[in-house]
Amino acid sequence: MENLIGLDEEKLKSSFIELVRRTSSVLPDDVVAKIKEYQAKEKVGTRAASALDTIMENIKLAEDGSRPICQDTGTVIFDIYHPLGLRQSALETIIRSAVADATANHYLRPNVVDPLTGMSKFDNNGVGHPAIYLKQWDEDYLKVALVLKGGGCENVGTQYSLPNTGLKAGRDLDGIKKVCLDAVVKAQGRGCAPGVLGIGIGGDRAQGYTLSKKQLHRKLDDKNENPDLAELEEWLVEKANTLGIGPMGFGGGTTLLAVKAALMDRIPASYYVSVTYMCWAYRRRFMTVKNGNVEFD
Amino acid sequence: MIKLALPTTEDEIRKLKVGDEVLLSGVIVTARDTAHKYMVEKRPDDIRDMLNGTVIYHCGPVMKQDDDGSWEVVAAGPTTSIREEIYQADVMEEYKVRGVIGKGGMGPKTLAGLKKTGAVYFHAIGGASQVLAQAVVRVPGVLKLEEFGVPEAFWSFEVKDFPVVVTMDSHGESLHDVIGAASEEKMKEILGSM
Structure with missing residues (x-):
C-alpha cells in the first residue's frame, strides 16, 4: 500500500x-452557504427563521468543539x-x-x-x-x-414505479417531477428539512437507489450537464419551496436546499424514480x- | 417565550397552545424505540417516579463517561417520533407523563392521548444536537444501559432552558396536520396546472 x-x-x-x-x-462550505442564503430570506420572528438560526448556531458549536x-x-x-x-x-x-x-x-x-x-x-x-x-x-x-x-432522512427516502395512476404521473419528465414533489410532501419536516434530494432515474431498484445516493457527492452549487435534468432540479427546488412545509415542518419557504438528479438506462418493463432525502445536517x-x-x- | 418547570401539572400543560415557544427546565427522561416497547409490554415499576409529571425525550444521545464515572452529553438532538405512535398514548397515561419532546410530530392516536391525559408534544430542532446538549446541565442517572445500549437507554437529563415548540397541544390541535393538509393542497394545484 x-x-x-x-x-x-x-x-x-x-x-x-x-x-x-x-x-x-464540520458541515461542508457549500451546504453552510446554502443554509445562510435561505436564512436571509425567512422573515425575522417566524418559527422558520428561529429554526434556521438554531441550525446555524448548532453548526458553529459542533465545529468549534469537534463534536457530532x-x-x-x-x-x-x-x-x-x-x-x-x-x-x-x-x-x-x-x-x-x-x-x-x-x-x-x-x-x-x-x-x-x-x-x-x-x-x-x-x-x-x-x-x-x-x-x-x-x-x-x-x-x-x-x-x-x-x-x-x-436515519430520519433515510426513512423518508422512497422509490416510485412509473406510471403512477394516483398522481397521474407518466413515463416522462413531467411524471418524474410529479412523483418527486409527492415525495417532498410525504416527507414533510420528518427528514429534518430543509433537505436535499438525490434522484436516480432508471436502473433496477438497487441501481436506482445507489444512483440517487451517489448524487449526494455533488456540490450543491454545481450545474447538471444534462439540460433536462438541470431543469428538473431547478423546477423541484422552486416548487418545493412554495409548499409551505419549511424547516422542521414548522411552515415557511425553506423546504429544499437543492436537488441533484442523474439517470441510467432502464429495461422496457421498468421505470423507477428513486429518491434519497438528505437532511440539512448534510x-x-x-x-x-x-x-x-x-x-x- | 414561555418558561416551564418540570415536573409540571395538568393545569399548566393545558395552558399551552400550538405554536408556543417554550424553554423547559428540570429533569427529562430519554426513551426511544426499545424503551417504549419495553414500557408497554413489561410495564416496569422502577421508572414510575422518574416519569411522573415530566417529559419523555425521543433521543438517542452520544454519551461520554468521565474517569469519576459521571456522564457527559456529547450530542443529544431529537429522533423521529412517529415510530412510537403505537405506544405513546398508552405510555403517557400509564406513567402520568405530561409531554414528549421529539421531531416530525405524531399521529391521531397520540393526539387523542394528549387531549385525554393532558399532555403536549414539544418539537425540538432535529439535528441540533450541540445546541440541545448545551441545555443539559447534569446527567443524574441512567437505566437499562447494559441491556439497551447507549442510544436506547433511559437517560435522566437535568436541563435548563431547553428550547422547544409546541406543535401538538392538549386541545386536539396539531401544526403537522395543518401544514400537511395545506402543502398537499398546494401540490394538487401545481400538479393540476401541468
Missing part, C-alpha cells in the same frame, strides 16, 4: 479517523476509488479499525444494531456496516467520499491520498 499511495497503514488509518471527525463535526453535528451519526458510507494493485481487503480492515477508533473518540455514536436480537455493536463494526463500496480506477491516487446518512467529505499527501475537502 505504501508504494502505491505513499502512506503506511498506521498513517492511512489516522487519516481515515480524521476524515470521520471532519465529516461528523447530529447525534444520529447515521449509516457510515464510504465510496472509495483506488489505483490498480491496492489490496481491497487490507483497505477494508483499515477502515473498520478507523471507524472503531472514531467511535471510541465520540465522533460517531455506537449506532449498529442487530435487527433480530436488538443487540448493539459498540464499535460500529457490524454486518454490512460501515458500508464500504470499493472501485478500482485508472488514476494513481486514492479518493474517498464519506457520507454520514442519518455530512459529506472527501479525502485524496497521493504520493503520501493527504488532502481533505
